[in-house]
Amino acid sequence: xxxxxxxxxxxxxxxxxxxxxxxxxxxxxxxxxxxxxxxxxxxxxxxxxxxxxxxxxxxxxxxxxxxxxxxxxxxxxxxxxxxxxxxxxxxxxxxxxxxxxxxxxxxxxxxxxxxxxxxxxxxxxxxxxxxxxxxxxxxxxxxxxxxxxxxxxxxxxxxxxxxxxxxxxxxxxxxxxxxxxxxxxxxxxxxxxxxxxxxxxxxxxxxxxxxxxxxxxxxxxxxxxxxx
Amino acid sequence: xxxxxxxxxxxxxxxxxxxxxxxxxxxxxxxxxxxxxxxxxxxxxxxxxxxxxxxxxxxxxxxxxxxxxxxxxxxxxxxxxxxxxxxxxxxxxxxxxxxxxxxxxxxxxxxxxxxxxxxxxxxxxxxxxxxxxxxxxxxxxxxxxxxxxxxxxxxxxxxxxxxxxxxxxxxxxxxxxxxxxxxxxxxxxxxxxxxxxxxxxxxxxxxxxxxxxxxxxxxxxxxxxxxx
Amino acid sequence: xxxxxxxxxxxxxxxxxxxxxxxxxxxxxxxxxxxxxxxxxxxxxxxxxxxxxxxxxxxxxxxxxxxxxxxxxxxxxxxxxxxxxxxxxxxxxxxxxxxxxxxxxxxxxxxxxxxxxxxxxxxxxxxxxxxxxxxxxxxxxxxxxxxxxxxxxxxxxxxxxxxxxxxxxxxxxxxxxxxxxxxxxxxxxxxxxxxxxxxxxxxxxxxxxxxxxxxxxxxxxxxxxxxx
Amino acid sequence: xxxxxxxxxxxxxxxxxxxxxxxxxxxxxxxxxxxxxxxxxxxxxxxxxxxxxxxxxxxxxxxxxxxxxxxxxxxxxxxxxxxxxxxxxxxxxxxxxxxxxxxxxxxxxxxxxxxxxxxxxxxxxxxxxxxxxxxxxxxxxxxxxxxxxxxxxxxxxxxxxxxxxxxxxxxxxxxxxxxxxxxxxxxxxxxxxxxxxxxxxxxxxxxxxxxxxxxxxxxxxxxxxxxx
DNA sequence: AATGAATGAGAGTTCATTCAT
DNA sequence: GATGAATGAACTCTCATTCAT
Numbered sequence: 029x030x031x032x033x034x035x036x037x038x039x040x041x042x043x044x045x046x047x048x049x050x051x052x053x054x055x056x057x058x059x060x061x062x063x064x065x066x067x068x069x070x071x072x073x074x075x076x077x078x079x080x081x082x083x084x085x086x087x088x089x090x091x092x093x094x095x096x097x098x099x100x101x102x103x104x105x106x107x108x109x110x111x112x113x114x115x116x117x118x119x120x121x122x123x124x125x126x127x128x129x130x131x132x133x134x135x136x137x138x139x140x141x142x143x144x145x146x147x148x149x150x151x152x153x154x155x156x157x158x159x160x161x162x163x164x165x166x167x168x169x170x171x172x173x174x175x176x177x178x179x180x181x182x183x184x185x186x187x188x189x190x191x192x193x194x195x196x197x198x199x200x201x202x203x204x205x206x207x208x209x210x211x212x213x214x215x216x217x218x219x220x221x222x223x224x225x226x227x228x229x230x231x232x233x234x235x236x237x238x239x240x241x242x243x244x245x246x247x248x249x250x251x252x253x254x255x256x
Numbered sequence: 257x258x259x260x261x262x263x264x265x266x267x268x269x270x271x272x273x274x275x276x277x278x279x280x281x282x283x284x285x286x287x288x289x290x291x292x293x294x295x296x297x298x299x300x301x302x303x304x305x306x307x308x309x310x311x312x313x314x315x316x317x318x319x320x321x322x323x324x325x326x327x328x329x330x331x332x333x334x335x336x337x338x339x340x341x342x343x344x345x346x347x348x349x350x351x352x353x354x355x356x357x358x359x360x361x362x363x364x365x366x367x368x369x370x371x372x373x374x375x376x377x378x379x380x381x382x383x384x385x386x387x388x389x390x391x392x393x394x395x396x397x398x399x400x401x402x403x404x405x406x407x408x409x410x411x412x413x414x415x416x417x418x419x420x421x422x423x424x425x426x427x428x429x430x431x432x433x434x435x436x437x438x439x440x441x442x443x444x445x446x447x448x449x450x451x452x453x454x455x456x457x458x459x460x461x462x463x464x465x466x467x468x469x470x471x472x473x474x475x476x477x478x479x480x481x482x483x484x
Numbered sequence: 485x486x487x488x489x490x491x492x493x494x495x496x497x498x499x500x501x502x503x504x505x506x507x508x509x510x511x512x513x514x515x516x517x518x519x520x521x522x523x524x525x526x527x528x529x530x531x532x533x534x535x536x537x538x539x540x541x542x543x544x545x546x547x548x549x550x551x552x553x554x555x556x557x558x559x560x561x562x563x564x565x566x567x568x569x570x571x572x573x574x575x576x577x578x579x580x581x582x583x584x585x586x587x588x589x590x591x592x593x594x595x596x597x598x599x600x601x602x603x604x605x606x607x608x609x610x611x612x613x614x615x616x617x618x619x620x621x622x623x624x625x626x627x628x629x630x631x632x633x634x635x636x637x638x639x640x641x642x643x644x645x646x647x648x649x650x651x652x653x654x655x656x657x658x659x660x661x662x663x664x665x666x667x668x669x670x671x672x673x674x675x676x677x678x679x680x681x682x683x684x685x686x687x688x689x690x691x692x693x694x695x696x697x698x699x700x701x702x703x704x705x706x707x708x709x710x711x712x
Numbered sequence: 713x714x715x716x717x718x719x720x721x722x723x724x725x726x727x728x729x730x731x732x733x734x735x736x737x738x739x740x741x742x743x744x745x746x747x748x749x750x751x752x753x754x755x756x757x758x759x760x761x762x763x764x765x766x767x768x769x770x771x772x773x774x775x776x777x778x779x780x781x782x783x784x785x786x787x788x789x790x791x792x793x794x795x796x797x798x799x800x801x802x803x804x805x806x807x808x809x810x811x812x813x814x815x816x817x818x819x820x821x822x823x824x825x826x827x828x829x830x831x832x833x834x835x836x837x838x839x840x841x842x843x844x845x846x847x848x849x850x851x852x853x854x855x856x857x858x859x860x861x862x863x864x865x866x867x868x869x870x871x872x873x874x875x876x877x878x879x880x881x882x883x884x885x886x887x888x889x890x891x892x893x894x895x896x897x898x899x900x901x902x903x904x905x906x907x908x909x910x911x912x913x914x915x916x917x918x919x920x921x922x923x924x925x926x927x928x929x930x931x932x933x934x935x936x937x938x939x940x
Numbered sequence: 941a942a943t944g945a946a947t948g949a950g951a952g953t954t955c956a957t958t959c960a961t
Numbered sequence: 962g963a964t965g966a967a968t969g970a971a972c973t974c975t976c977a978t979t980c981a982t
Binding site: 742743746777778779780781784785 | 965966967968969970
């Protein structure tokens with residue numbers, strides 16, 4: 029997110045000629061670290077401008093490096109974009125994994141999971157990436173695939189496991205746990221998700237998220253719960 | 257190209273000078289039809305390539321006209337895009353309007369509405385537009401707004417009315433009809449919507465839609481229904 | 485300078501179609517008057533923007549007419565420009581003619597003539613035309629010629645006549661009256677003329693002009709006068 | 713194209729990180745030389761066609777390079793034009809500076825200075841630049857200012873110094889030396905300057921210049937001289 | 941005589957990419 | 962590995978001009 033290089037330029041005269049002194053203060057990074065740094069900056073720019081409108085020049089400039097260097101790490105803008113998406117999917121996948129839970133009380137579990145899920149999915153970060161990625165999906169189906177699998181599908185599967193366990197414990201009646209998982213997520217997010225996609229509302233507050241999730245849990249348990 | 261103009265000319269005196277009054281009664285059809293034709297083609301291209309990647313040259317070429325002509329109808333690419341979005345929103349709004357229904361049986365009504373809604377929303381046409389429009393929403397909030405209001409918000413409101421009536425009839429217990437509407441829509445579409453966004457699955461068949469809606473209706477009525 | 489047409493547009497529905505009603509309130513002008521009106525507007529635009537940057541569209545728009553009409557009166561932008569220059573030269577020539585004078589007292593005559601000359605030549609109007617015209621002179625020598633002859637040459641000749649008469653009356657010793665005329669003009673205007681060309685100073689006030697002319701007359705009479 | 717770069721690299725530790733310090737000592741010659749070459753060609757084209765009619769494509773074509781390269785050196789056509797004007801002003805300023813003189817005999821000094829001044833000012837080079845620059849002055853006052861100050865104002869001031877010294881020596885009676893300087897210049901150039909502006913006459917020969925200056929000196933000394 | 945839609949060449953500018961150093 | 966100058970295609974947009982009505 030922050031620049032990885034600082035440079036000071038000075039012009040001096042020596043005899044009749046001008047010289048530029050460029051003083052690069054640049055952390056020595058190995059190849060992988062530099063690659064990551066490039067992806068950080070590229071991510072910023074892609075998220076701000078979208079794929080087509082983002083320019084390699086701008087990415088290079090924000091890096092404090094040259095365009096040539098960019099091309100030493102990524103063969104093309106397309107490849108750079110793909111790498112950035114892959115990394116985002118990894119992050120997203122991790123976010124899904126962090127939806128730990130299941131303390132044995134399904135209501136509390138759903139509340140906790142639902143809030144954590146919405147907190148991530150409705151964030152500016154996730155939304156901006158979502159817009160950029162699905163915009164490119166038709167022209168690059170592979171990108172759509174890895175994104176879908178690492179994110180929505182992954183999250184639903186993990187939730188389905190939780191629902192299956194609760195069903196096994198007798199707390200829930202969910203014959204098709206994956207379907208039920210999708211339904212729970214749909215209950216949680218339908219309203220705010222589209223509004224967020226359309227930039228119609230800002231990042232929701234914790235209270236707004238809590239309210240939406242609570243309502244979703246009530247409806248979900250009314251349909252799938254086993255309590256009287 | 258041909259113009260069946262009707263014009264009436266009259267000469268009047270005002271003070272010491274003569275004026276010509278020319279009353280052109282001219283069908284706007286030609287110009288309007290051409291404008292529509294441009295929007296058709298522009299829509300195609302925007303949907304295929306997205307806003308940034310679409311080029312005015314390509315639009316002109318597909319039209320079989322010149323770039324100059326394009327600019328006679330729309331002052332800029334932005335304006336052309338805005339006009340295309342507006343028209344799509346009108347279509348979308350109409351689609352929401354066509355979700356008539358409510359034959360007095362809430363279960364049947366929800367099935368009918370849900371299928372019609374998904375049929376439209378999950379179509380290639382709607383999806384492609386959705387991707388393009390939300391990709392531009394951050395840079396053009398107005399576009400995001402009119403799209404959200406004409407589509408998701410509009411659809412949810414109309415459904416909320418139906419739910420409110422069913423509640424009044426005693427068929428349903430929906431204290432917050434708008435929330436319930438959003439929840440119903442979420443139940444219906446969560447799974448396929450994201451898969452469609454990501455280009456992970458093709459247009460669903462009628463059977464797939466029916467299955468998803470039926471499951472949603474079951475869950476919804478289990479939570480909100482009044483029948484034993 | 486002012487628009488020659490006023491038009492009101494209205495759109496009405498008749499049945500299912502839209503019609504435009506255009507109510508042109510346009511003074512009936514014969515061909516020559518319309519030509520003059522076009523030249524008025526074209527002059528405005530050329531003076532504001534220069535030849536190359538001026539556009540036929542803008543001229544047509546300010547006229548309240550169509551580009552087609554422009555081309556009914558002038559075959560090309562070049563021809564329109566030439567016509568405008570010709571007319572300006574006629575105006576300029578008239579301004580030179582209006583430098584009447586010679587009341588028998590050469591000092592007073594020079595003061596009067598000098599002031600009138602500077603008043604015209606240093607005006608925004610004359611300056612703006614001067615810039616435009618000499619910018620085009622290399623590419624259109626005919627324009628440079630008629631301008632030079634109608635303006636600077638014309639003015640100098642008329643002044644030379646006055647000086648010759650004063651010499652004949654014994655008030656002056658000007659063996660080469662045309663040379664003396666050019667010298668007088670040079671004395672009057674050298675300083676402010678270039679500053680005006682360069683847009684370095686605004687239109688001079690009457691006092692500034694008077695001061696400059698008075699100094700010029702003193703120097704001129706010190707060199708050419710016959711009084712002790 | 714070839715670059716004789718000298719670079720010194722050093723690695724330093726700062727805190728826990730290593731930094732590379734790269735000290736580029738690089739002759740600016742190549743880049744500067746190329747910039748000059750671009751300005752040469754751009755100057756040609758601007759002088760031939762004027763600012764508005766000159767095209768970046770043509771400049772690039774004459775350079776034998778691409779338009780992209782042009783934009784690597786100048787951010788816009790405006791900036792290129794400004795750089796060209798600046799350079800011309802530097803040349804012009806130098807020309808004014810070269811009007812050395814004052815050998816103690818004011819008559820001879822005026823003749824020498826006058827001829828040198830006219831020789832420069834009436835040259836095709838100076839005239840063509842004059843036309844282009846004053847044509848743009850209304851839209852770019854800064855350009856008009858630096859041109860006026862480096863040229864006309866500068867020349868007049870230097871001449872004023874000479875006149876003041878001659879007055880101090882008793883050779884001249886010029887109470888307001890700057891006014892006298894402007895008057896002398898006006899005497900010298902009024903006739904031919906305007907004819908040159910209008911492209912009415914070709915570059916004057918040395919004889920023509922000499923004749924005009926001699927006449928100016930006679931008139932000037934008749935007015936300001938102290939000799940009987 | 942007047943219109944205004946259509947044209948196509950060409951304007952300034954940007955950009956992904958290459959390559960010699 | 963890093964650089965940044967060079968490229969040329971493509972971009973959005975403008976304009977003088979034409980012509981059917």
